[in-house]
Amino acid sequence: MLLSAPGGPLSRTRQPAQSCTLLVCPENSAAHRTVQLRRSHGQRRQRGALHRQHRLLCRAQEAQSATSPAETTVDAVDELMDRVQELAGPVKEGLEGTSVYLVGMMGSGKTSTGKLLARMLGYPFLDSDVLIENLSKKSIANIFEEDGERYFRDLETSVLRELMPWKSCIVATGGGAVVSRDNWELMQHAVVVWLHGNAATLTHRTIADGTASRPLLGSSAHGGETGGDYDATHQRINKLLTERATMYAQADLCVPIDSNEPNRIAGASAAEVVYRVLKGLDVKLKHAKMDREQKKNFYIESVSGFPNANFLEPPDTTPSAKKGF
Numbered sequence: 001m002l003l004s005a006p007g008g009p010l011s012r013t014r015q016p017a018q019s020c021t022l023l024v025c026p027e028n029s030a031a032h033r034t035v036q037l038r039r040s041h042g043q044r045r046q047r048g049a050l051h052r053q054h055r056l057l058c059r060a061q062e063a064q065s066a067t068s069p070a071e072t073t074v075d076a077v078d079e080l081m082d083r084v085q086e087l088a089g090p091v092k093e094g095l096e097g098t099s100v101y102l103v104g105m106m107g108s109g110k111t112s113t114g115k116l117l118a119r120m121l122g123y124p125f126l127d128s129d130v131l132i133e134n135l136s137k138k139s140i141a142n143i144f145e146e147d148g149e150r151y152f153r154d155l156e157t158s159v160l161r162e163l164m165p166w167k168s169c170i171v172a173t174g175g176g177a178v179v180s181r182d183n184w185e186l187m188q189h190a191v192v193v194w195l196h197g198n199a200a201t202l203t204h205r206t207i208a209d210g211t212a213s214r215p216l217l218g219s220s221a222h223g224g225e226t227g228g229d230y231d232a233t234h235q236r237i238n239k240l241l242t243e244r245a246t247m248y249a250q251a252d253l254c255v256p257i258d259s260n261e262p263n264r265i266a267g268a269s270a271a272e273v274v275y276r277v278l279k280g281l282d283v284k285l286k287h288a289k290m291d292r293e294q295k296k297n298f299y300i301e302s303v304s305g306f307p308n309a310n311f312l313e314p315p316d317t318t319p320s321a322k323k324g325f
């Protein structure tokens, strides 16, 4: 089996075409436990967990920001949680098992946001970078150093190919996954969400996190926000973002990760970004449903107005695997 989980196998549309090569990652097993939450306890526990993660992230942000953001008040967090929970049910229903793939630059929060989103939807979370590291038994930095970027990109495509048949997952892709046309073909059965942040937010986060594990940022920064380290990283991120923007823009949904509050340099909290993702998906799914309803009411009364009627192909009624998009 390609991917197994302690909570049982993931549902999938069909058997993977290739023989199995990936081993499940520890990250994955932790994420799969979220699926096992009992329904009776699910909502309360989801809310509690989200609260805790949100507070931790807010505290981290406060430490990094100049002022204490209003978003951290208990009332504001409660209200946000309510809105997130209200949206999670309908979005899950609307997705009908379609997986959600997160794309975006390094530091955009694909992992942090993805884990929360997975928790809220009751989907398992998978991280393609982690799967690559498990598969090759090397860190990404070592793969780049010893085998080169080309080799890494091929591994990335193999991992995405293996993930493709699996339904009802949240997948964090690598920051550069969007540069490959093959990867886009593999992701077409999922809903692809771009977590889009400005270069300053991304630089702030990657520097705070450390750039050593991110080979494309080189050893340009391990410290604070002043001096050459910040500038070099910002420049590198800005260049990559500019080169890749049109590719990220092919996503089904673009969600900003920056904060509405000017002093919040680390960007919006993960809970706020999850809310934005769910809201965006909800709107898209509703529109798509309305479109489908309208199409049902459309039929051609007569072919007399169509001189080439004999050559008309019957409409394709195969339901789209990618629900609603």
Ligand SMILES: Nc1ncnc2c1ncn2[C@@H]1O[C@H](COP(=O)(O)OP(=O)(O)OP(=O)(O)O)[C@@H](O)[C@H]1O
Binding pocket: 057, 060, 061, 104, 105, 106, 107, 108, 109, 110, 111, 112, 113, 129, 172, 173, 174, 175, 205, 206, 208, 209, 214, 266, 267, 268, 269, 270, 271, 273
């Ligand atoms: N909403 C947020 N607020 C503050 N910090 C955040 C937020 N989301 C993520 N971070 C921080 O930014 C860093 C990068 O986040 P994360 O690993 O989730 O991003 P990523 O898109 O998966 O990055 P990469 O592609 O480089 O692995 C981490 O240190 C994380 O704690």
Ligand SMILES: O=C(O)C1=C[C@@H](O)[C@@H](O)[C@H](O)C1
Binding pocket: 105, 106, 129, 140, 173, 174, 175, 176, 177, 213, 214, 215, 216
């Ligand atoms: O932006 C990129 O190209 C990368 C992002 C990371 O997630 C890793 O996939 C790797 O460091 C390359």
